[in-house]
Amino acid sequence: MRLTRREFIRASAASAAWMLGGSALAAAQAKRKAGPVKNAFVPRKARPSTPAKGEWVASTCQGCTQWCAIQMFVQGGRITRVRGNEFSKSNHGYCCPRGHLIPQMTYDPDRIKVPMKRTNAAKGRGIDPKFVPISWDEAITIVADKMIQLRTAGEPEKLLYLRGRYGPITQDLLYGTLPKIFGTGNYFSHSAICAEAEKMGPRFTQGYAGYRDYDLEKTNCLVLWGTDPLASNRQVPNTIHRFHEIVARGAVITVDPRLSNAAAKSHEWLPVKPGTDGALAGAIAHVILAEGLWNREFVGDFKDGKNLFVAGSTVAEDAFVEKETSGLVKWWNLELKDRTPAFGEKESGIPADQIVRVARTMAKHGPTTAVWMGPGAAMWPRGTYAAMAVYALNGLLGSIDVVVWEGASGPKLNKFPSKDSFIDELAKKGSKNHVTSNRGHKDMPGLQTSSVNNVPNEILKNPGAVKVLLSTFSNFNHSGTGADRWNQALSKIPFFAHMVTNPSEMTQFADIVLPSTHNSSEGWNIVTNMSNGYAYASIQQNPIKRVFEGKQEETEVMWLLAQKLKAKGFPNLADYYDTIKDPETGKSASNELEFAELVVRFISAPIWDGKEVQKGDAPIKGWAEFKARGMFSGARYPLKKGWGGKFKTETKKFEFYSATLKKALDGHAKKHETTVDDILAVSGYTAKGDLAFVPHYEVPKRHGSMEEFPFTFIDYKSRLNREGRSQNLPWYQEFKKVDPGDVSWGDVVKMNPADGAKLGLKTGDKVTITSQAGSITTELKLWEGVRPGTVAKCYGQGHWAYGRVASRDYAKAVALGANNNEILVDDYDRLSGATARNGGFTGVRITKA
Amino acid sequence: MKLGMVIDLGRCVGCGACAFACKAENNTRNRADGQSYNWADFLIHSEGTFPNTRHMVMPVLCNHCDEPPCITICPGNPEKAGKGKPYRALFKTPEGITLHNPELCVGCGDCQRARGCPYSHEKLGPSSLNGETYSVISLNPAEDEAQPFWVDKASAIPGGTSSGAEVSAKVGTRIPAMNAWQGGELQPIRSDDVIEKCTFCYHRVTNGLQPACVEVCPSQARIFGDQQDPNSKISQILKKEKTFRLKEEKGTKPNVYYVGKYSPRA
Numbered sequence A: 001m002r003l004t005r006r007e008f009i010r011a012s013a014a015s016a017a018w019m020l021g022g023s024a025l026a027a028a029q030a031k032r033k034a035g036p037v038k039n040a041f042v043p044r045k046a047r048p049s050t051p052a053k054g055e056w057v058a059s060t061c062q063g064c065t066q067w068c069a070i071q072m073f074v075q076g077g078r079i080t081r082v083r084g085n086e087f088s089k090s091n092h093g094y095c096c097p098r099g100h101l102i103p104q105m106t107y108d109p110d111r112i113k114v115p116m117k118r119t120n121a122a123k124g125r126g127i128d129p130k131f132v133p134i135s136w137d138e139a140i141t142i143v144a145d146k147m148i149q150l151r152t153a154g155e156p157e158k159l160l161y162l163r164g165r166y167g168p169i170t171q172d173l174l175y176g177t178l179p180k181i182f183g184t185g186n187y188f189s190h191s192a193i194c195a196e197a198e199k200m201g202p203r204f205t206q207g208y209a210g211y212r213d214y215d216l217e218k219t220n221c222l223v224l225w226g227t228d229p230l231a232s233n234r235q236v237p238n239t240i241h242r243f244h245e246i247v248a249r250g251a252v253i254t255v256d257p258r259l260s261n262a263a264a265k266s267h268e269w270l271p272v273k274p275g276t277d278g279a280l281a282g283a284i285a286h287v288i289l290a291e292g293l294w295n296r297e298f299v300g301d302f303k304d305g306k307n308l309f310v311a312g313s314t315v316a317e318d319a320f321v322e323k324e325t326s327g328l329v330k331w332w333n334l335e336l337k338d339r340t341p342a343f344g345e346k347e348s349g350i351p352a353d354q355i356v357r358v359a360r361t362m363a364k365h366g367p368t369t370a371v372w373m374g375p376g377a378a379m380w381p382r383g384t385y386a387a388m389a390v391y392a393l394n395g396l397l398g399s400i401d402v403v404v405w406e407g408a409s410g411p412k413l414n415k416f417p418s419k420d421s422f423i424d425e426l427a428k429k430g431s432k433n434h435v436t437s438n439r440g441h442k443d444m445p446g447l448q449t450s451s452v453n454n455v456p457n458e459i460l461k462n463p464g465a466v467k468v469l470l471s472t473f474s475n476f477n478h479s480g481t482g483a484d485r486w487n488q489a490l491s492k493i494p495f496f497a498h499m500v501t502n503p504s505e506m507t508q509f510a511d512i513v514l515p516s517t518h519n520s521s522e523g524w525n526i527v528t529n530m531s532n533g534y535a536y537a538s539i540q541q542n543p544i545k546r547v548f549e550g551k552q553e554e555t556e557v558m559w560l561l562a563q564k565l566k567a568k569g570f571p572n573l574a575d576y577y578d579t580i581k582d583p584e585t586g587k588s589a590s591n592e593l594e595f596a597e598l599v600v601r602f603i604s605a606p607i608w609d610g611k612e613v614q615k616g617d618a619p620i621k622g623w624a625e626f627k628a629r630g631m632f633s634g635a636r637y638p639l640k641k642g643w644g645g646k647f648k649t650e651t652k653k654f655e656f657y658s659a660t661l662k663k664a665l666d667g668h669a670k671k672h673e674t675t676v677d678d679i680l681a682v683s684g685y686t687a688k689g690d691l692a693f694v695p696h697y698e699v700p701k702r703h704g705s706m707e708e709f710p711f712t713f714i715d716y717k718s719r720l721n722r723e724g725r726s727q728n729l730p731w732y733q734e735f736k737k738v739d740p741g742d743v744s745w746g747d748v749v750k751m752n753p754a755d756g757a758k759l760g761l762k763t764g765d766k767v768t769i770t771s772q773a774g775s776i777t778t779e780l781k782l783w784e785g786v787r788p789g790t791v792a793k794c795y796g797q798g799h800w801a802y803g804r805v806a807s808r809d810y811a812k813a814v815a816l817g818a819n820n821n822e823i824l825v826d827d828y829d830r831l832s833g834a835t836a837r838n839g840g841f842t843g844v845r846i847t848k849a
Numbered sequence B: 001m002k003l004g005m006v007i008d009l010g011r012c013v014g015c016g017a018c019a020f021a022c023k024a025e026n027n028t029r030n031r032a033d034g035q036s037y038n039w040a041d042f043l044i045h046s047e048g049t050f051p052n053t054r055h056m057v058m059p060v061l062c063n064h065c066d067e068p069p070c071i072t073i074c075p076g077n078p079e080k081a082g083k084g085k086p087y088r089a090l091f092k093t094p095e096g097i098t099l100h101n102p103e104l105c106v107g108c109g110d111c112q113r114a115r116g117c118p119y120s121h122e123k124l125g126p127s128s129l130n131g132e133t134y135s136v137i138s139l140n141p142a143e144d145e146a147q148p149f150w151v152d153k154a155s156a157i158p159g160g161t162s163s164g165a166e167v168s169a170k171v172g173t174r175i176p177a178m179n180a181w182q183g184g185e186l187q188p189i190r191s192d193d194v195i196e197k198c199t200f201c202y203h204r205v206t207n208g209l210q211p212a213c214v215e216v217c218p219s220q221a222r223i224f225g226d227q228q229d230p231n232s233k234i235s236q237i238l239k240k241e242k243t244f245r246l247k248e249e250k251g252t253k254p255n256v257y258y259v260g261k262y263s264p265r266a
């Protein structure tokens, strides 16, 4: 059916529209008053029908970074349904739509069922690797031989390991152990392409470098900034659960350059010009200070109570007495005094009156206002300062550790034994080699993370540096910006073993393919995370019959590889793994499956072994009970934890002038025997002097001139993306339309209709999007959800491999839609080391294809 | 008893979890030939001019109408039913559910067409891919495999990756994630030459469970229950709140109601 205009008005907005629906409404109510309806249809009793029989088994979803405790419905060794774990205090027993895709991913017909070997030596995009199936033993032997060759040649550092999705504890068996014991300093996590720059906000104000938690139950004003947590980022089920309550009792404000899910349901949408968030945040802070609306309890006050924050004027530092904060007046004098609403409007495109209105609303709700800052406000060149500017608003409002939390700490778990005695001299030497990393270079301070997306640049510069690549659950030539650099670098690596579930883009460059388990349903693990005031440990326990020969990369494959290395004369890894013993039997594992389960029992024992009563949930008596419950939540996050001088910053206060960042930058400058100004200049920032240490606005960096590349490209995530891994599911394609503006079974770039009219382009046209990095072709949709001058496209589609649903033609390597990362330029927020993907740093031009 | 559902658009965030849960619960197949096989689906709409743009999502399903044209139009199979026996494939149950008996369905698709269900189409076009339209009723064509995805023998990498047929054979069910509920008239997987649509999760709700789409909704936007029980949540809401139904003018008297507004912005 198609909806009538009237029905849309009723459903969408405008309270006056209810009057239009009045007659229908009256009719409906009259009918109800009349009691049971006389049905014109003689009812017929249906024959009895009963629900499916099976049991709900605890597991953990790893579809995004939240890692929700879930339950899977298991019928005869098959997974059929998914829900949140009923014991979860973090998701209320619900999972987001992605959780429901786990059974489909488990049984994806395009999963790799057996190990495979490449038989075509030529490597490149679109070149058929001509994979042939081989046995696990043959595959592991080949990998072990390649590794032993490196050790024999005295060059273990030529092993590169790239980690994709991982288990937060078991990663220590691979990422945390293999490079150290084997002897390479060349290993990277995918984290730098995800959201690391956002962590710079809390890190250099509050001394906390992680994802935050929020008390949505108590939040009266929710400001979603560069994030759409109804879809992605953090605690999606909890946010969906609480969102409508906040809308009803308070205010929801969304800052996002495109009409996101949250923006659609917010009282205020601020479609900021990409990359100008620092100016908008500065203007909001300016209003809060100039109008005297800051939180006195957290920030303090002027000595004589009179507000001296007047636009354009500096203030004497000793006129203000701060409480839990440090450097407010410096911040005002260095940055905020000139960040008037008019300035904010000029830079960000958000009308001054809306800036003032929003600032007042935020201030009205004071410390019950949560500014939830996400990667969209930070993952760009110079993004560190925007992250700080947005996050610092929480300080002005006194929300820190009131509704914006560091997040609870989790239950106590066992740590793996020390590996020190298994690291030999060759390994020690090799571990010092970081030839593929530019972290810590003069122009790449990388204070938060090492830039995995820079690895191909180093490989291309230095082709002999990597002889063996191991990688798990990764797909960097799809997920990394400047994606084609990865294609080129991967084709130069002599030997690559990929551990993965599907024949992904990266797999096309592999020499050996080791099929991975789909870990929520087929793996064993303990996964830790936190939200809604609680941190938890949650199990994965393989309750179903595995259909394929997949093995879990961090435990099973590592165990097999360790044994094979031992058989070939390098016993250290296997001997180390043998020091991990079952907490009850005291025995070490005798095969890979035993190892996987043993590791989980070992990690989780403090939760169920009864030795120590942990704070939080009721004590769990024994392994069987733990497996049945599947999770344990620790104690609730304590309020005002950092107040009273307990923040982990240099000053122990919440820093508006970041002595903590100053120390870090001074250290980096000293290492390179230069000044902080020089460091910032070579790293591409504009700030000089003390401005470098306060949250401030840096004009957005843009690759491509406005003349040549007139549109600013906006990249964001699909709410159905299980990172990059769900696009091969028909259900993903069928419901792609749940991303606002998107079209199912397709991949549209969205442009404002006014721009479409100017260019003579219409919905459905095939267009080419060209940037300095490359060009992609996809379908156009004209949509009012984007600002003229910008175009927006969701990340997720554009697979030219992965499977026969994700790609248009797997055999011919033809993509379904187009991958944003092929046009996004390879650049960084160099202070954090994070990859740029937001903030309008890539200019594009759009032409009819 | 008169079962019904209220969908609170103020709570709904358009996430899609309900539609996935319905597909998983009821083993519905993938879209083909203008049939969506989505018993739960969405109407999606954006309007206004930047920056005053509004966007809204309405979850939709069979309305389990009091006056359902799908039933009046259904020719059924009088011969097969036997003389004097109810012969229409679509029928109302005493609980108020519009149910379908595939044994009496002749696969004519009349219930999808103009004089049938006003919320269905004989064939869906591209506009159903962006949420402009949908169908309550889908038809499984005659002599067509009802689960083609899971009988397909082709694989991306012969010998290396699997195939639909291989996965389902190894798992031992017609579709690997098959939710094996027991049917009466209803079947957990439909055959060819019959229509299919939302059953209000008959197999669940007659056994004390909530419909799948209701149970999984993270915002609890869907309220299901007996409208005639004055203490039920649904009857309380219907009494207190302003609600509306789809296509009132058609006189179908839906038992799926909408309350609230998707967007708080005027």
Ligand code: SF4
Binding pocket: A061, A062, A063, A064, A065, A066, A067, A068, A094, A095, A096, A097, A098, A099, A234, A235, A236, A237
């Ligand atoms: S995808 Fe993330 S938010 Fe959704 S259920 Fe999984 S872990 Fe939770």
Ligand code: SF4
Binding pocket: B011, B012, B013, B014, B015, B016, B017, B018, B019, B059, B216, B217, B218, B219, B220, B221, B222
């Ligand atoms: S699950 Fe709930 S919130 Fe999500 S689309 Fe369905 S009704 Fe709306």
Ligand code: SF4
Binding pocket: B061, B062, B063, B064, B065, B068, B069, B070, B071, B098, B116, B117, B118, B119, B120, B136, B137, B197, B252
């Ligand atoms: S919505 Fe359509 S199929 Fe459902 S009862 Fe009404 S007319 Fe019949």
Ligand code: SF4
Binding pocket: B021, B022, B023, B025, B026, B039, B040, B061, B062, B197, B198, B199, B200, B201, B211, B212, B213, B214
């Ligand atoms: S009631 Fe059951 S069959 Fe109907 S839409 Fe909901 S989940 Fe699907």
